[in-house]
Amino acid sequence: MDKFRQGLADLTKTLALMGAAFMVCLALRRYNTGTYASMIFILAVFLTARYTNGYLWGIGASCLGVLAVNYVFTYPYFAFNFTLTGYPVAVLCMLVVSVATSALTTQNKRQEAARIIAEKEKTRSNLLRAISHDLRTPLTGILGTATLLEEPGEMPEAVRRQLAREIREDAGWLIRMVENLLTITRIDGDAAAGIAKTAEPAEEVLASAAAKHRKRYETPEVRLRVPQELLMVPMDPVLIEQVITNLLENAAVHARGATRIELRLFREGDTAVVEVEDDGCGLSPAQLHNVFSGFAQNRYAEDADKRRGMGIGLSVCYTIIRAHGGSFSARNVPEGGAVFRFSLPLGEEETNSRA
């Protein structure tokens, strides 16, 4: 289907370009005897070869061009004359131009595709490395604590409870990490094409994420602010809920000294923007840098031993938002604290104002 559509697009381009060349030549013929015709058709052939896929269209265009020049724009007008001197040269020129251009274009496209694949691979392996690191730490904790609990001998009740709580916390964290990984598998291969978007009321997704978050973290308090206008945003709601969950958790865990988190939604032009703001310690320059560089590199150089780094959670946010065609960023607020922000394109007729 895609191939068919692409073929149709290429055919349209070819015909449009050749048609345009034809028109220009017709127009010029009034002032001139058509010496420019070959040049103009060569240009059209070049453009066709450049902007279509494969060799076929360019070659087709050059044939058309040769015939057109011969039939219409050279003497005898409106008749074929294959005995013109230089005719083989014209044919050859057009063919060479088309084939050479097509070859270059195709090669470029292949290189581009290879580059994208390589980049994807790199992101993937970086993520895997981050994950194995992040998973190992709590697993070690669980293993050690469980071994302690198994050992014979009396243990004060308070200690036993403490150990059990640590196991629960570690396991809970592991589960959330695995949820994140599952989320990533939902983004199937190709970004953008890989997610199933439906128009969802953004406020519902925010509310749901906030409600779940409050069950896990009582402090800092989460406040919500949404506009009066209902924003219907094309998205995979489960993925976006995951993004908000991660951002809230990130603020709850990493923003030292935070007393409140504000989760807000607003419209900015033709995008819906969600921001998570805390009044905690803010981000270090290195962390800020990582946010903007897509978390790909050096994430662990800085906080290699810091357990539960911002690693996976934020990478997942970044990946999800990018797959939605949105943007993701972070900044510090002057009064202290950090703001994570993402935007999602609204698309046409996806918005509904309050009835």
Added chain:
Amino acid sequence: MSNAYTILLVEDDRSIVNFIRAALTNAGYRVLVARSGGEAGLMITSYRPDLILLDLGLPDMDGLDIIRQIRQKSQTPVIVVSARSREQEKVEALDLGADDYVTKPFGTEELLARVRTAIRHVVSRTTELEVARDGRFTTGALTVDFRKRRVYVEGEDAGLTKNEYNLVALLARYAGRVLTYDYLLKCIWGDESRGNNQILRVNMANIRRKIEKDPADPVYIFTEIGVGYRMADGTGDVPEKSAGISG
């Protein structure tokens, strides 16, 4: 023991069985365990449990088929246990007649709350009858008056339109349970509206702006992302029930 509710747990993973069984037994329920779909079928016929807790990922059968089979012979409430990020599976299960679902991983409290809600619905065999008798449903400061076809918040008429009222009334009838988007659409706007989520979402947004103190932070109608809507459990249950018994 004899008058404890019996719950059939259909689950093949040993450690999950242990944990759920312990939690339910602690809460005073009698727990039976089936480790496969086939076993579950037999146990449903011979023990007639009051509630079935069904893991959708079983070794021998598709969980959705089991729901179909159960629904052919009985109306025993079914709570489905499903993994997250598989909303489609949840939606299908609900549409096939499952009463509710819990998402893995879940905590004991959440599980018990769902079980209580489902059991309460059996005991009063749907709030529908009660509602029909009392003509009212109350949760927090929200009251749905089915006779006057009005919704009141703190005693004040919320001014819902006809469709908005119908939507709230339907959710109230099944308070505590998730109703899928498609089900709601079909009930309120008819068959041809299936799949046209927009109209439902817009109505819900308007309802929230009328009945919730903070529409962003709803306390009456919750969204189950990707699945449907759920009305908060009724708080007026106790007086309603006694009224029902005396009347």
